[in-house]
Amino acid sequence: MASGILVVCEHEDGAPKKTAYELLSKARSLAAELGGDVSAVVIGSANAANLGEYGASVVYTADGSEFSSDGTGSWASALAAAIVEADPAVVLGAASVDIRSAFPRLAVRIGAGMASDCTDLFIQDGVLIARRPMYAGKAFADVSISSSVALYSVRPNSFPGAAPVGGSATVSPLSVSHSEAELASKIVGVEAPKSETIDLTEANLIVSGGRPVDSSENFDRLIRPLAEALGATVGASRAAVDAGYAPHNEQVGQTGKVVNPSLYIAAAISGAIQHLAGMRTSRVIVAINKNPEAPIFQHATYGIVGDIFEICPLLTEEAKRQGIGR
Numbered sequence: 001m002a003s004g005i006l007v008v009c010e011h012e013d014g015a016p017k018k019t020a021y022e023l024l025s026k027a028r029s030l031a032a033e034l035g036g037d038v039s040a041v042v043i044g045s046a047n048a049a050n051l052g053e054y055g056a057s058v059v060y061t062a063d064g065s066e067f068s069s070d071g072t073g074s075w076a077s078a079l080a081a082a083i084v085e086a087d088p089a090v091v092l093g094a095a096s097v098d099i100r101s102a103f104p105r106l107a108v109r110i111g112a113g114m115a116s117d118c119t120d121l122f123i124q125d126g127v128l129i130a131r132r133p134m135y136a137g138k139a140f141a142d143v144s145i146s147s148s149v150a151l152y153s154v155r156p157n158s159f160p161g162a163a164p165v166g167g168s169a170t171v172s173p174l175s176v177s178h179s180e181a182e183l184a185s186k187i188v189g190v191e192a193p194k195s196e197t198i199d200l201t202e203a204n205l206i207v208s209g210g211r212p213v214d215s216s217e218n219f220d221r222l223i224r225p226l227a228e229a230l231g232a233t234v235g236a237s238r239a240a241v242d243a244g245y246a247p248h249n250e251q252v253g254q255t256g257k258v259v260n261p262s263l264y265i266a267a268a269i270s271g272a273i274q275h276l277a278g279m280r281t282s283r284v285i286v287a288i289n290k291n292p293e294a295p296i297f298q299h300a301t302y303g304i305v306g307d308i309f310e311i312c313p314l315l316t317e318e319a320k321r322q323g324i325g326r
């Protein structure tokens with residue numbers, strides 16, 4: 001009978017991403033209650049052995065040129081092969097671009113139930129429950145899945161990544177074959193964003209600017225220095241992006257990126273439903289707005305009624321003085 005938890009560990013430049021450690025850590029605590037082992041699967045060329053120190057007893061690897069040159073069509077086969085080997089009851093992956101594409105294909109292929117973009121996983125009466133936002137974050141649904149293997153994609157930063165627990169993993173290469181259809185999409189080039197900071201979707205600290213920032217020069221003068229002083233990633237509202245003050249890859253919201261940081265600073269952002277859809281699960285929201293009636297204050301943990309042209313430089317100065325971003 002299927003048991004245990006298989007974690008899909010994504011990596012960047014050969015090293016596991018932060019989400020891999022977050023999910024392994026959560027998998028360990030869930031497995032302690034549900035029973036079974038924690039194992040990991042790594043697709044593409046990466047240093048997988050250290051995942052044993054974070055609780056994986058076996059690391060399944062699928063390495064081959066198709067995993068770097070193709071779209072995620074090849075991932076479903078690799079994950080299906082890992083599931084045959086590990087026979088898990090639960091498969092966890094981050095709600096990343098690649099897993100959002102791969103999990104639905106995998107779910108259809110193996111007849112598994114799936115919950116996407118979860119923000120919490122917990123056990124109630126011995127059953128694993130996934131909490132996921134609905135209706136642009138206005139409501140949360142608690143779902144349980146009854147298929148013998150269940151897939152869950154989890155928003156980055158939903159769980160803390162624990163320190164290593166020691167231990168070592170057996171590395172087990174998978175034998176994966178693909179159909180022609182799976183290899184139909186090819187990656188023809190990758191253009192990395194210019195920013196050196198962590199990608200918005202995985203960032204733990206975000207400073208976002210809205211339409212009243214008023215120019216890209218002001219973004220560089222107000223928003224980016226505050227983000228840098230805090231060690232944060234820069235975000236923007238769609239109004240700011242549409243006006244050309246910030247690039248589209250920095251847009252947060254329904255038609256931008258969904259973020260889940262510990263701290264989200266919304267500087268001159270009104271709090272439109274489409275913006276909230278992308279950031280409302282942030283743990284702490286600080287809103288800076290001239291209008292005390294602005295809707296964002298209904299969602300803010302802390303509110304500063306004031307002008308960003310005065311408040312942002314003060315916060316930047318104070319963050320620098322305290323050496324916060326270092």
Ligand SMILES: Cc1cc2nc3c(=O)[nH]c(=O)nc-3n(C[C@H](O)[C@H](O)[C@H](O)COP(=O)(O)OP(=O)(O)OC[C@H]3O[C@@H](n4cnc5c(N)ncnc54)[C@H](O)[C@@H]3O)c2cc1C
Nearest residue numbers: 210211212237238239253254255256268270274275290308
């Ligand atoms: C289909 C669709 C999809 C959309 N997707 C997105 C999306 O993904 N992301 C997104 O953000 N929006 C999205 N929008 C747009 C959204 O509805 C809002 O128009 C947008 O979020 C407003 O951006 P804003 O808050 O920066 O600007 P505004 O609505 O102009 O708000 C500016 C705020 O700043 C305050 N303010 C003014 N001057 C200052 C100052 N000097 N100091 C401090 N505060 C000041 C004002 O009181 C106001 O609250 C979408 C809309 C549609 C229809």
